Amino acid sequence: xxxxxxxxxxxxxxxxxxxxxxxxxxxxxxxxxxxxxxxxxxxxxxxxxxxxxxxxxxxxxxxxxxxxxxxxxxxxxxxxxxxxxxxxxxxxxxxxxxxxxxxxxxxxxxxxxx
Numbered sequence: 001x002x003x004x005x006x007x008x009x010x011x012x013x014x015x016x017x018x019x020x021x022x023x024x025x026x027x028x029x030x031x032x033x034x035x036x037x038x039x040x041x042x043x044x045x046x047x048x049x050x051x052x053x054x055x056x057x058x059x060x061x062x063x064x065x066x067x068x069x070x071x072x073x074x075x076x077x078x079x080x081x082x083x084x085x086x087x088x089x090x091x092x093x094x095x096x097x098x099x100x101x102x103x104x105x106x107x108x109x110x111x112x113x114x
Contacts, residue, residue, distance in 0.1 A: 008054040013076045019058055021046050021096060022089025022109045027060060027073055028081040039081050042071055045089065045109055047096040061099065063107070068100060088112040 019025060026043045044062030047070070051057060056075040061068060073080050089109040099107050 012054050016075060017083050017085055019046055019083060021049055022091035023085050024087040025060060026084045026086055030079045030081050047099055
């Protein structure tokens with residue numbers, strides 16, 4: 001078990017921002033097209049966090065051209081280039097799956113007052 005923990009510690013990233021449920025985040029993802037590689041940004045609201053340690057993931061949702069799009073990002077993946085918190089949200093739930101049924105202003109998350 002110690003060997004597994006050691007391998008997991010090596011593959012974890014350092015300086016990972018604290019991403020919480022309800023935050024508006026901008027995620028930079030490395031996309032490979034042929035022999036070129038570029039960074040594509042995906043901006044949306046974090047609606048869920050799962051697992052922990054090296055397997056930690058977070059789900060980001062946004063509405064693009066009237067259609068809801070959700071992506072699950074592994075936090076410690078080498079394909080996730082950057083995670084930037086644009087705005088912190090104030091929520092009272094651990095999972096915000098109810099936002100899937102809401103449209104327009106009803107799907108907004110309140111901002112946290114600093």
